[in-house]
Every structure is written in structure tokens, then in C-alpha cells.
Amino acid sequence: MNKLLQIHPNDNCLVALTDLQPGKYAYGEGLDLEVKETIPAKHRIALTDLPKGTILTHYGVSVGRTMSDVPSGTRLTTENLKHVADPSEIRQIDYQWQQPKVTPFRDRTFMGYHRADGKVGTANYWLFVPLVFCENRNLRVIEETLNTTLGYKKENDYIRFAKELLGEAQEENRTTSSRVFENIDGIRFLYHDGGCGGTRQDSETLLRLLAGYVHHPNVAGATVLSLGCQHAQIDWFKQVQKELYPNSEKPVIYLEQQQVKSEEQLIKKAISSTLEQLKEANKVSRKPAPLSKLVVGLECGGSDGFSGISANPAVGHASDMITTLGGSTILSEFPELNGVEQNLIDRCVDLKVAEKFVALQNAYANRAVAAGSGFDMNPSPGNIKDGLITDAIKSAGAAKKGGYAPVADVLDYTEPVTRAGLNLLCTPGNDVESTTGMAGSGANIMLFTTGLGTPTGNPVTPVIKIATNTKLAESMPDIIDVNAGGVISGEKTIEQLGEEILEEVIQVACGKQTKAMQLDQNDFILWKRGVSL
Known part of the structure; x- marks a missing residue:
């Protein structure tokens, strides 16, 4: 080579x-x-x-x-x-592209959870949602109780290690290895620091994001806890849900602490009412679904000088195959599209979509400049050390995750995916803020490329981690699912690796656990629409 x-x-x-x-x-x-x-x-x-x-x-x-x-x-x-980044402009759009060959995948299916609104989940979780950070403590009590009782929590290796150091005898894991509810993959808790004390816009953004999680295809239903006096009120949350997800029929339990006699009563009521709903949710089992029901988020984090050469183009090829099969993909991280805007503008399906992309990108860039920053400050010390020395170099490689498909739609933060094809979603480049946003917009699987190694996961959406190089894959096998290093060594082509990635997507959509899932890496951070790169 x-x-x-x-x-x-x-x-x-x-x-x-x-x-x-x-x-x-x-x-x-x-x-x-x-x-x-x-x-x-x-x-x-x-x-x-x-x-x-x-x-x-x-x-x-x-x-x-x-x-x-x-x-x-x-x-x-x-x-x-x-x-330096090339300037961009909206011009007449006449984009043509060559669709990839998808014959081996044309009739493939995955085993998913079918929802009443026509969406299909790749997992089946029950969600606990606090409308304000004041309820986080109650969530921790409920999490410990339900995960232990229902068989989702096991004694980890570190507990056993600590016991050995203390000279305690080895004990059998007392938590049952089998789940009480076979078809419920887990109980998830969305801890956050919002809902009150900030601006009304912050609370609205939080409610829109939480609505996306409650009505996510990987979620069977939700229990919502409110204190009662915060900005993010239950009635407001219901209005937001009706606006964004009018066709959803998810069971949602609402509990307000200031209307209950004690914290103990609130917690007991949350547990008892949730258990009743779990019995119903457990009746839904996995059934075959076409690959057109996939909504795949495309993310990169801890990027290196190989990201735009191996993993990102391979993910782009997988994205093109998914959209050719009728599915949807989401390319986010707008600061990491700086310098390649013209390519994306020219790929938009119409001028309205292009204009929305330009408006969102320019507004974001202007906010960064007004705050004394700029997209050019996006590369991290780790990026620079490993060869990504300007934002435009980083962006040109990062955009490869979007392949060559036309841009079907452009979404502002918290807007749900409604169109098949490649979607652009306005999020920061920050890994967790971005993945949190993609899941909130409906991604039921995420592909996450990394050159340096990052453990990022998500509470409701499986995250498949792809190493850009073999050294990383071998040094951090506990977080890496797929090794793209074969492209660098010349052992694999971009197309071959793209097909392997799509095969992995199908397996995970059928219930295979990713490394992030095995580690219970459930990262959730709200973007408050400030300057975050």
C-alpha cells in the first residue's frame, strides 16, 4: 500500500x-x-x-x-x-446522483417493535421524564428500585473487585439474570438541569426535546414527574406533544409532587402505576419490519486525521444504501459543516430546503461570532494533535458521513424527522448534545465514528461505535463495535465496509447490544441554543 x-x-x-x-x-x-x-x-x-x-x-x-x-x-x-472556508450561495438546483447497489439488502428486514403511528422501534424502553431538575432525586430512588426489582441491574465487576479488596467472600449475584418483563429492554431516566430558573425559551426547548423522547419509536411509554411550580408545566408539555406528535398514542403517566401528600407517596404511586403500564407494554413483541423503517443518526466524535478517509466515508456509503432502501438518515453537527455548505446546498431537493439550511447555518455562525467565538474554534486539542488542524479540514471529513444522497429535509433542533432520505439537523458539534438531539428527532439507531475513542451512548437509541483505525479498535475494544482500519491498510474498500456497517445496523436493530449499551452509557445533555461548538 x-x-x-x-x-x-x-x-x-x-x-x-x-x-x-x-x-x-x-x-x-x-x-x-x-x-x-x-x-x-x-x-x-x-x-x-x-x-x-x-x-x-x-x-x-x-x-x-x-x-x-x-x-x-x-x-x-x-x-x-x-x-479558511469557501463562501456559499443558493443557486439553481439540479442535483443528480448515482444510487448505490442495494440488491443484497432489498428484501432484508429487522425485528422491531411496531407502534400505532406506523414507526418501528429497534428497542422497547419505558421512560421516566422529570419536567424539572427538582425531581432528579426522586428519579434516582425509583431507578434503583425498579432496575433492581425488574432484573435490569446486576452486580458489576467493580463491586466484586471492591469486595475482593476488602477480603469479602465471593457472593452469587442476587439480582435475577432474567427480566420480569421479557419484551421491555429497560427503564430509562432522563436526568437534566432544566425546567426552571432559565429563560422561557430554555424550558420550551427542553419540553420539545422531551416530547421527542416520549414519542420515540424505541419508547413504549413514559412516566412524567413534575414538582408543580416550575416553568415547564404539565399542561404546556401536553400542548407541545400534541403539536409535534399529533398521531402518537403513547401511554403517559403524569404525577405532580405538590399535589401529593408526601415524597414517599409520590414515589410509590410512580412505581405502582408504572408497573401496571409495563404489563401492557410487555405484550408487544418484535416483528419483521422493512429497512425503510430505519432512521439512522450519523455522528463523529473524538475525530482524527483518518476520520474523513475511512470510517466517515464508509458510514456515508451505508447512509446512501439506507436512503436508497427508503429509510431516513440524519446528519447533524452544523459547526462541522463549515466549508462544505455549497455541496450540501447543491444537493437539496428544492430551494425551500436549501434556504432553510442557509438560514440556520448563518444564524448559528453569527451567534458564535457575536459571543467572541466562531466555527473556526471547533477543533479540540485531541483533533489538532491527530491531524485536524483547521475546522474546514475537520468539516470536509465529517461531512463524508452524509454520503452523496440528495438532502431531503433540513430540521431545526427538536424538529422530528418526517421525510425519508438524508436529513440535516441543526445541533452543536458537541458529541452528547448532538446525539441527544438526533434521538429526540427520531433516530432509532446511531452510527458514531471515532478516531481517538469516546464512550458516548444514549438512553433510548443504540449507538454503534466505529473506529477509524485499527490501533484504536485494538486498544479500546470495550467501546468499539466496528473497525474501519482495514480501509487505511488497503484490506477493504469503502463500499465493503459500508455494507458491513449496514449489516451491523440490522443486527442491532434486531436486538444485538452495542458496546455502549453493555456499559450502560446513557448520555443525555440538552442544548440550550447557546453557542456550543
Whole structure:
């Protein structure tokens, strides 16, 4: 295999696929470059002499401007390169694309939970929802009680380890290994710090997000706890649900603490009424569903210099196959679309969709600038250390998760997916804020690529973790589900890996547990619509 890669024929930089020492290396048939210094794997190298002020092109788009002369064969760094993004405009749309071959998957199904509104869940959870942070303590008591009683909680390895250190005899795990309710995958609790004390907009955003979780296809029903005096009132929550999900028929239990004589009575009532509903929810079992019922979120976090070369393009191919099969996918993280807006605008199905994308992206970018920040500040120290030295480089690779399908719809934060095809969802680049938002918009599976390793999961949506490189997959096997390193080594093509990812999606949709699920990694963070990159 070549040790250097030119991603696009117009690029004036290359990517080191392995650690390089000074010497001559091939990057294509009959093409080579004299590397003049030690270059770490994943980093970008000047293909030609780049005088100060030269625009660096990568993935075929502008990603930076040199701040000093950069000789060919030397590394591009934060010291000699600054972020630049191509401007974008709305223009006549006439997008054509070549759909991938999906014959092997055309008649495939997954075993899911069918809901009355026509959606299909890949899991079946009961949800506890606090309308205000004051109820978090009560949730913790209920969580301990129900998870232990119903067989969802087992003595973990760390408890056994601590007992051994204390010299205690090994005991059998007293929690039953079998669930009381066979068709209920778990009880989930959405802890948060909102509902009161902030702005009315904060409370409305929270209620819209919580509505998305209550009416999520992976949720059988919910128990809602309210204190009674907070901004986020029960009546307001009911109005939001009716507005966003008018066809949903989920059973929802509402309890208000200030209308009950004691905290003990509230907790007992929550437990008893929930158990009654669980008996009904347990009657629903998995049944075959077409792949068109998949709604797959596309996320990257802890990205590295290989993200846009291996895992993200493979996820993009899987996304294209899912949309070709009639399913929906969600590409979020608007700060990580900076610099590739024109490509996405040109792929929108009509001008109305394009205009909404531009309006949301510009408003978000302007808020960041007004706060003294900007999308160019998005890359984290870990991103930079592993080769993503400008936001445009990071964005050009991150957008690969969206494949080549037309953009069917653009959604603001908390808006539900209603159209098949590729959807753009306005969220921050922050991993958990983004995944929380995608689940709230209806993603019943999520694909999460990572080059550095991140344990992110979600309370109701299975998250499949895909390593961009083999070193990560081997060093963190407890959090990685799929290894994309074969693309870097030349053992697999993007298309082959994309098909493997879709196969994994089907298995998880049928009930296979992801590593994040095994670790009970149930991350939930509300985006309050402030500047979060």
C-alpha cells in the first residue's frame, strides 16, 4: 500500500497513512513526493511549495491559508496554516446522483417493535421524564428500585473487585439474570438541569426535546414527574406533544409532587402505576419490519486525521444504501459543516430546503461570532494533535458521513424527522448534545465514528461505535463495535465496509447490544441554543 494519500485530484496536500521518516514515497501510480522531515501518521503534508498566503485545498475544497512559506514535503501545522472556508450561495438546483447497489439488502428486514403511528422501534424502553431538575432525586430512588426489582441491574465487576479488596467472600449475584418483563429492554431516566430558573425559551426547548423522547419509536411509554411550580408545566408539555406528535398514542403517566401528600407517596404511586403500564407494554413483541423503517443518526466524535478517509466515508456509503432502501438518515453537527455548505446546498431537493439550511447555518455562525467565538474554534486539542488542524479540514471529513444522497429535509433542533432520505439537523458539534438531539428527532439507531475513542451512548437509541483505525479498535475494544482500519491498510474498500456497517445496523436493530449499551452509557445533555461548538 502507498504510505501517502491524495484524497482529491485538485488537492495540494497529502495525508500520511503511517509515521514517515524523511525519504521518497509514492502517492499514486508514477507519482511520488520527497518527505523532508518526520511526519506523524494522520497529518497533512504540502504536496508542492506553498508560499505564504496560498489557499490549501483538501477534499477538493478550501480548508486553510498558509501563514508562512511551507516547502513541499513538510508538515502543515497550526503555526503555518489558518482556517479558511469557501463562501456559499443558493443557486439553481439540479442535483443528480448515482444510487448505490442495494440488491443484497432489498428484501432484508429487522425485528422491531411496531407502534400505532406506523414507526418501528429497534428497542422497547419505558421512560421516566422529570419536567424539572427538582425531581432528579426522586428519579434516582425509583431507578434503583425498579432496575433492581425488574432484573435490569446486576452486580458489576467493580463491586466484586471492591469486595475482593476488602477480603469479602465471593457472593452469587442476587439480582435475577432474567427480566420480569421479557419484551421491555429497560427503564430509562432522563436526568437534566432544566425546567426552571432559565429563560422561557430554555424550558420550551427542553419540553420539545422531551416530547421527542416520549414519542420515540424505541419508547413504549413514559412516566412524567413534575414538582408543580416550575416553568415547564404539565399542561404546556401536553400542548407541545400534541403539536409535534399529533398521531402518537403513547401511554403517559403524569404525577405532580405538590399535589401529593408526601415524597414517599409520590414515589410509590410512580412505581405502582408504572408497573401496571409495563404489563401492557410487555405484550408487544418484535416483528419483521422493512429497512425503510430505519432512521439512522450519523455522528463523529473524538475525530482524527483518518476520520474523513475511512470510517466517515464508509458510514456515508451505508447512509446512501439506507436512503436508497427508503429509510431516513440524519446528519447533524452544523459547526462541522463549515466549508462544505455549497455541496450540501447543491444537493437539496428544492430551494425551500436549501434556504432553510442557509438560514440556520448563518444564524448559528453569527451567534458564535457575536459571543467572541466562531466555527473556526471547533477543533479540540485531541483533533489538532491527530491531524485536524483547521475546522474546514475537520468539516470536509465529517461531512463524508452524509454520503452523496440528495438532502431531503433540513430540521431545526427538536424538529422530528418526517421525510425519508438524508436529513440535516441543526445541533452543536458537541458529541452528547448532538446525539441527544438526533434521538429526540427520531433516530432509532446511531452510527458514531471515532478516531481517538469516546464512550458516548444514549438512553433510548443504540449507538454503534466505529473506529477509524485499527490501533484504536485494538486498544479500546470495550467501546468499539466496528473497525474501519482495514480501509487505511488497503484490506477493504469503502463500499465493503459500508455494507458491513449496514449489516451491523440490522443486527442491532434486531436486538444485538452495542458496546455502549453493555456499559450502560446513557448520555443525555440538552442544548440550550447557546453557542456550543
